[in-house]
Amino acid sequence: MTVTAAKGFEAAGVVAGLKSTGKPDVAVVVNRGPAKVGAAVFTSNRAKANPILWSQQAVSDGVVEAVVLNSGGANCFTGTFGFQTTHQTAEKAAELLGVSSGDILVCSTGLIGTGDEIFRAKVLDGVEKGVAALSADGGAAAASAIMTTDTVSKTAVRERDGWTIGGMAKGAGMLAPGLATMLVVITTDAVLDAADADAHLRHATHVSFDRLDSDGCMSTNDQVTLLASGASGVVPDPEAFRAALTAVCIELAEKLQGDAEGASHDITIEVRHAASESDAVEVGRSVARNNLFKAAIFGNDPNWGRVLAAIGTTQADFDPYEVDVWMNGVRVCTDGGPDAPREDVDLTPRATHVVIDLKSGEATVRILTNDLTHDYVHENSAYSS
Amino acid sequence: MTVTAAKGFEAAGVVAGLKSTGKPDVAVVVNRGPAKVGAAVFTSNRAKANPILWSQQAVSDGVVEAVVLNSGGANCFTGTFGFQTTHQTAEKAAELLGVSSGDILVCSTGLIGTGDEIFRAKVLDGVEKGVAALSADGGAAAASAIMTTDTVSKTAVRERDGWTIGGMAKGAGMLAPGLATMLVVITTDAVLDAADADAHLRHATHVSFDRLDSDGCMSTNDQVTLLASGASGVVPDPEAFRAALTAVCIELAEKLQGDAEGASHDITIEVRHAASESDAVEVGRSVARNNLFKAAIFGNDPNWGRVLAAIGTTQADFDPYEVDVWMNGVRVCTDGGPDAPREDVDLTPRATHVVIDLKSGEATVRILTNDLTHDYVHENSAYSS
Numbered sequence: 001m002t003v004t005a006a007k008g009f010e011a012a013g014v015v016a017g018l019k020s021t022g023k024p025d026v027a028v029v030v031n032r033g034p035a036k037v038g039a040a041v042f043t044s045n046r047a048k049a050n051p052i053l054w055s056q057q058a059v060s061d062g063v064v065e066a067v068v069l070n071s072g073g074a075n076c077f078t079g080t081f082g083f084q085t086t087h088q089t090a091e092k093a094a095e096l097l098g099v100s101s102g103d104i105l106v107c108s109t110g111l112i113g114t115g116d117e118i119f120r121a122k123v124l125d126g127v128e129k130g131v132a133a134l135s136a137d138g139g140a141a142a143a144s145a146i147m148t149t150d151t152v153s154k155t156a157v158r159e160r161d162g163w164t165i166g167g168m169a170k171g172a173g174m175l176a177p178g179l180a181t182m183l184v185v186i187t188t189d190a191v192l193d194a195a196d197a198d199a200h201l202r203h204a205t206h207v208s209f210d211r212l213d214s215d216g217c218m219s220t221n222d223q224v225t226l227l228a229s230g231a232s233g234v235v236p237d238p239e240a241f242r243a244a245l246t247a248v249c250i251e252l253a254e255k256l257q258g259d260a261e262g263a264s265h266d267i268t269i270e271v272r273h274a275a276s277e278s279d280a281v282e283v284g285r286s287v288a289r290n291n292l293f294k295a296a297i298f299g300n301d302p303n304w305g306r307v308l309a310a311i312g313t314t315q316a317d318f319d320p321y322e323v324d325v326w327m328n329g330v331r332v333c334t335d336g337g338p339d340a341p342r343e344d345v346d347l348t349p350r351a352t353h354v355v356i357d358l359k360s361g362e363a364t365v366r367i368l369t370n371d372l373t374h375d376y377v378h379e380n381s382a383y384s385s
Numbered sequence: 386m387t388v389t390a391a392k393g394f395e396a397a398g399v400v401a402g403l404k405s406t407g408k409p410d411v412a413v414v415v416n417r418g419p420a421k422v423g424a425a426v427f428t429s430n431r432a433k434a435n436p437i438l439w440s441q442q443a444v445s446d447g448v449v450e451a452v453v454l455n456s457g458g459a460n461c462f463t464g465t466f467g468f469q470t471t472h473q474t475a476e477k478a479a480e481l482l483g484v485s486s487g488d489i490l491v492c493s494t495g496l497i498g499t500g501d502e503i504f505r506a507k508v509l510d511g512v513e514k515g516v517a518a519l520s521a522d523g524g525a526a527a528a529s530a531i532m533t534t535d536t537v538s539k540t541a542v543r544e545r546d547g548w549t550i551g552g553m554a555k556g557a558g559m560l561a562p563g564l565a566t567m568l569v570v571i572t573t574d575a576v577l578d579a580a581d582a583d584a585h586l587r588h589a590t591h592v593s594f595d596r597l598d599s600d601g602c603m604s605t606n607d608q609v610t611l612l613a614s615g616a617s618g619v620v621p622d623p624e625a626f627r628a629a630l631t632a633v634c635i636e637l638a639e640k641l642q643g644d645a646e647g648a649s650h651d652i653t654i655e656v657r658h659a660a661s662e663s664d665a666v667e668v669g670r671s672v673a674r675n676n677l678f679k680a681a682i683f684g685n686d687p688n689w690g691r692v693l694a695a696i697g698t699t700q701a702d703f704d705p706y707e708v709d710v711w712m713n714g715v716r717v718c719t720d721g722g723p724d725a726p727r728e729d730v731d732l733t734p735r736a737t738h739v740v741i742d743l744k745s746g747e748a749t750v751r752i753l754t755n756d757l758t759h760d761y762v763h764e765n766s767a768y769s770s
Contacts (some may be wrong), residue, residue: 047697047705047721077693077705079722111722112690217677217691218698291676291757292602292765299766303495306602310460312432313603320432320462336432337464338498372676374759380677381684381757 002139005166008033008231010083012133013145016126018072018110018119019352024145026126029185029368030066030097030134033229034058038064039198040105041205043222049076050086050115051106055223058090058105062194065103066186067225068093068130069383070123071148071170075108075267076220078115085120092124096131107183107223107274109148109170143168146183149379150259150305156251158244162234164192165244169252182209182256184224189232190241201226209250211281212368214260216289217375224249257368262375267352268366278318283356284367286310297352304333304343318358326355387524387532387540391574393418395618397518398484398530400676401511403457403495403504409530411511414570415451415482415519418614423449424583425490426590428607434461435471435500436491440608443475443490447579450488450564452570452610453515455508456533456555460493461605463500470505474632477509481516492568492608494533494555502574528553531568534764535644541636543629547619548575550629554637567594567641571633574617575626586611594667595633599645601674601759642753647760650682651749652737660746666699668741669752671695679757680738687730689718692741703743711740 004011011029018025031038040059042052058064058130062153068089075082086106094101133141143153154169171182205224224244257266269287274280287293290310296303304325312320321336328346332338352371370376389396403410416423425444427437442667443449453474460467470760471491479486518526528538532555542551556567577585590609611630641652654672659665672678675695683689689710697705706721715730717723737756 027488045694045697046699047693074690077690077718077721077723079720112688112694113718215676217675220690222693290602291600291761295762295765298762301766303497305459305462305605309430309497309603309605312430312605312719314431333462333498335464336462337475339460372762372765374675374762377680377683377757377759377762380680381686 001137002143002168003029003185004136004139004165005157006164006187006229008229009187010134010136011138011142013131013141014126014128014129014133015136016122016129018070019315024141025070025072026123026130027069027142027145028066028093028127028130029132029142031064031227033189033231035191035228035230036065036103037065037192037194037197037228038062038225039194039201040223040225041125041201043219045218045220046092046122047220049074049108049221050078050083051075051081051108052221052223054086054090055105058102060067063103064227065099066093066097067105067107067126069107069146069183071109071146073108073110073114073119074221075115076112085115085376088120089123089127089296091365092127093131094295096128105225109146109183109221112220114137130165131157139166139168149261152259154252154255156171156248158248160236160244163188163232163236165248165250167252169256171256182222184252188229189229190234190236191230192228197226197228200245203242204246204249207246208253211256211366212253213285213288214257214370253368257370260370261379262373264371264373265350265352265371267297267354267369267371269364269369270355270364272355272357272364273361274358274363275317277363277365280363280365281367282314283311283316283358284312284365288369291372298345298371298373300347302327302332302342302347312357318360322359324357328353386522387551387553388572389524389569390542391522391549391572391614393574393614394572395519395521396523396527397515397520398523398526399511399514399518401507401514403455403507409526410455410457411508411515412454412527412530413451413478413512413515413519416449416612416614418574418616420576420613420615421448421450421488421608422577422579422582423447424579424586424614425608425610426586427606430603430605432605434459434493434606435463435468436460436493437606437608438468439471439475440490443487449490449612450484450490451478452490452492453483453512454492454531455511455570456494456531456753458493458495458499458504459497459606460500461497463498467500470500470508473505474508474512477512478516481513492612494531494568494606497605510654524551524553531555534646537644539637539640541633543633545621545625545629548573548617548621550633552633552637554641556641561769567607569637572612572616575619575621576615577613581613582613585630588627589631589634592631593638596751597638597642598673599755600643638753642755645755646764647758648755649758650735650737650756652682652739652754652756655738655740655749655751656755657740657742657749658746659743659748660702662748662750665748665750666700668696668701668743669750671699673752673754676757682732683756683758685732687712687717687727687732693721696741701744707744709742713738758767
């Protein structure tokens with residue numbers, strides 16, 4: 001039940017006419033519990049959409065009553081008018097819910113530059129419909145309403161001793177580093193204070209969404225929000241809560257990877273024995289962003305030379321002539337030289353596992369990415385037309 | 386006549402059997418002039434091929450007698466045996482030419498990991514044939530022999546007051562920052578000392594090949610070599626020489642761009658009014674490497690939102706909400722908001738001009754790149770099979 005799996009939340013997903021397909025395009029998630037704790041992390045892109053600019057302010061006091069999300073338009077680079085649209089969206093929701101507009105977060109996704117009078121009118125109409133449709137089992141509808149080029153809605157739930165965490169995510173393109181083009185809302189009925197919620201969320205996103213790098217492109221609209229209602233009455237063990245939240249985030253990240261635009265392989269790049277975690281991330285990301293490597297995987301070609309060429313561009317501490325590379329369990333490169341023949345490697349399964357052993361330390365990191373395909377090019381050359 | 390346009394040079398391109406097509410695959414360029422000045426710049430990739438490791442040492446004294454180049458195998462990550470192959474290549478050429486092997490540069494291009502006994506035997510055979518075929522009008526043959534996926538050979542010549550510069554280049558994929566997968570040899574009959582040759586070459590490559598970023602992938606084998614024979618007897622005006630050398634490098638860089646694997650658009654990204662040259666390069670390169678932008682151009686979509694999303698990931702000094710963007714002469718974005726409608730922009734010509742005005746200073750830089758196409762994916766998913 002996604003964002004309504006935890007007690008104290010209501011949600012809705014409604015049709016506001018923003019999508020030309022007529023599918024649901026506005027979601028509302030409301031915290032009805034005794035506590036109104038909220039935390040959020042945002043895109044690190046300096047080009048931030050209006051909803052990001054608004055939400056960063058609104059969440060800063062750690063109090064969040066509700067989140068309004070729309071697909072069908074990013075409201076990014078739409079000027080003062082666009083910012084006013086976000087402001088009016090929050091005010092409209094606040095008025096209908098009887099709360100302060102400063103406690104409403106707003107998220108938008110879709111084409112950059114979209115945010116005119118028609119967009120505004122439809123979003124405001126969607127808020128009205130969404131609040132009217134709120135229900136304690138509206139999580140699935142909300143998860144559908146935030147989809148753009150997603151082919152399936154993405155949800156994850158973990159139930160623990162007396163408390164629950166549930167989340168929804170959207171995102172299929174422009175998936176990259178400091179978060180992806182993705183909107184994520186996670187709710188919990190655990191009792192948390194704002195500082196803990198923020199710390200747990202930052203930890204969980206750091207090792208999940210921040211390690212998903214599908215196409216190297218960073219969005220202007222990314223937002224991951226955690227709402228805690230306290231409705232379970234249970235104060236969770238901090239370690240257990242962090243572990244469960246991280247599991248939800250990793251599951252959602254893997255679902256984003258699995259539905260990435262045009263992809264035919266889900267590639268896990270595991271960097272082993274790096275001198276540091278940051279070295280491991282840098283090495284993994286250099287491979288995840290290498291178009292030649294990604295095209296090779298599309299072609300089921302275990303081209304380890306492209307792996308070494310990619311990691312050679314990093315500043316990480318290792319010797320290229322000591323590196324081993326495995327692909328789907330076969331060691332194709334040992335000490336920077338050829339090992340098993342390419343014929344030994346079966347890259348036909350969608351799940352692809354690349355291991356890069358740097359032999360330089362103890363850090364291990366997994367970076368998630370996808371291959372570069374004809375369909376990726378096709379979808380992204382035709383997106384706005 | 387490429388590398389034999391300047392006086393004092395002989396060249397050859399011969400069939401050594403490295404290419405399965407049976408086309409020429411070994412080139413030799415020899416300096417027969419009174420001076421044996423050489424300078425070279427190399428890939429900044431830490432994963433360097435054996436010929437790079439060899440040539441870096443060989444050129445360090447500023448004396449170069451000849452360059453041997455092969456296509457059909459990169460001799461990269463081929464271990465000690467591969468390095469010995471490079472060493473033997475230089476020794477073979479030195480013996481046949483009656484010079485020191487330490488004055489022979491070696492360049493290789495092709496698949497990484499290729500460099501077994503058969504490769505070695507063919508290369509050595511090619512050196513023998515190449516030296517036997519040397520002639521003062523062998524430049525065109527040499528330019529053909531270094532081609533890999535290139536569809537045309539690339540050459541450029543400038544004649545000035547009593548001296549000449551001529552060059553050849555190959556490269557069509559893995560074209561990126563600290564040079565591309567490209568091999569370039571430039572010759573001149575001007576009288577230069579080694580320090581000047583090195584300084585002129587570094588300047589010229591910095592503003593030409595270093596600003597070509599076709600697919601963001603950096604090669605293990607890039608090398609640009611300048612040979613000066615002194616055969617004209619003319620000491621050139623330093624500024625005039627630098628300008629002519631830069632013009633040759635820019636022309637060759639544009640020819641590499643124009644023949645990039647699978648590309649359907651040659652995109653010039655002009656960054657204007659940046660606070661510094663390095664800011665301008667960072668901004669231009671962020672766009673050149675953005676797959677969503679590159680796919681949009683392939684689809685003839687003037688998607689300026691992807692330009693702003695790309696430049697927002699940089700650390701350059703500018704305000705995203707003051708940026709203007711032009712595409713093929715039409716201002717599609719003003720002060721970070723929509724301007725002319727997309728219908729006004731004609732992106733059907735192969736030559737595409739994107740201007741990004743940062744309004745932050747006086748620096749202007751042009752970065753050359755290509756679009757991301759079905760053919761790029763196809764060529765690079767099938768390359769090694």
